[in-house]
Amino acid sequence: MNLTYYGHSCFGVEVNGKYLLFDPFISQNPLAKNIEIEKIPADYILISHAHGDHVFDVETIASRTNAKIISNYEIVSYYEKKGLKGHGMNFGGIWQFDFGKVTYVLAVHSSQFPDGAFGGNPGGFIVESNEGNFYFAGDTALTMDMKLIGIRYKLDFALLPIGSNFTMDYFDAATCAEFIGCDKIIGIHYDTFPPIKIDHQKAIDEFGRNGKELLLMKIGETIAM
Ligand code: NI
Numbered sequence: 001m002n003l004t005y006y007g008h009s010c011f012g013v014e015v016n017g018k019y020l021l022f023d024p025f026i027s028q029n030p031l032a033k034n035i036e037i038e039k040i041p042a043d044y045i046l047i048s049h050a051h052g053d054h055v056f057d058v059e060t061i062a063s064r065t066n067a068k069i070i071s072n073y074e075i076v077s078y079y080e081k082k083g084l085k086g087h088g089m090n091f092g093g094i095w096q097f098d099f100g101k102v103t104y105v106l107a108v109h110s111s112q113f114p115d116g117a118f119g120g121n122p123g124g125f126i127v128e129s130n131e132g133n134f135y136f137a138g139d140t141a142l143t144m145d146m147k148l149i150g151i152r153y154k155l156d157f158a159l160l161p162i163g164s165n166f167t168m169d170y171f172d173a174a175t176c177a178e179f180i181g182c183d184k185i186i187g188i189h190y191d192t193f194p195p196i197k198i199d200h201q202k203a204i205d206e207f208g209r210n211g212k213e214l215l216l217m218k219i220g221e222t223i224a225m
Pocket residue numbers: 049051109110139166
């Protein structure tokens with residue numbers, strides 16, 4: 001599985017020949033100005049919640065690529081009314097797609113579209129496939145419920161918010177890594193705005209104390225997972 005980081009909480013993963021794009025927020029992210037949005041592929045767009053910094057480029061990319069949107073029922077309905085296609089889910093639900101299996105899991109946050117429309121409840125995703133398993137937490141606080149993920153799933157890596165203010169900070173994210181039983185974490189949702197700027201080395205050291213690896217990818221960088 002190749003993973004490309006597009007900044008903030010946006011990344012793409014190729015799974016079984018399908019391109020999964022998560023939380024597209026590129027054109028409004030000054031840190032991602034070198035990303036050519038019209039070149040980003042997408043067979044599926046997975047959306048954790050409806051805040052602008054997670055959905056801003058959904059319509060542009062979905063219209064161009066004809067990608068199927070995977071999210072909670074309310075977010076999918078919102079886009080279906082605009083003529084886009086999707087697959088709505090809700091918490092605890094699992095669906096087998098052609099690339100692998102997706103579970104929609106809890107996130108403790110909020111979810112409202114920039115135009116004020118209701119965005120359902122915020123979530124995260126677990127993707128399982130014969131190429132590997134990963135967890136994308138979306139925007140969330142640390143919760144004890146994350147232990148349930150560690151009980152059921154064997155994760156190869158996870159993408160966790162670490163920027164604080166709007167989500168958990170890197171201390172709580174390091175605890176989350178323990179709860180979910182995952183040693184390899186990719187940090188997301190940091191540095192984009194002044195309230196979520198972090199000290200990279202301190203964050204990496206905090207995970208290291210627990211024997212975990214925190215990767216802070218360059219925007220535009222692709223790594224094999
Ligand atoms: Ni949010």
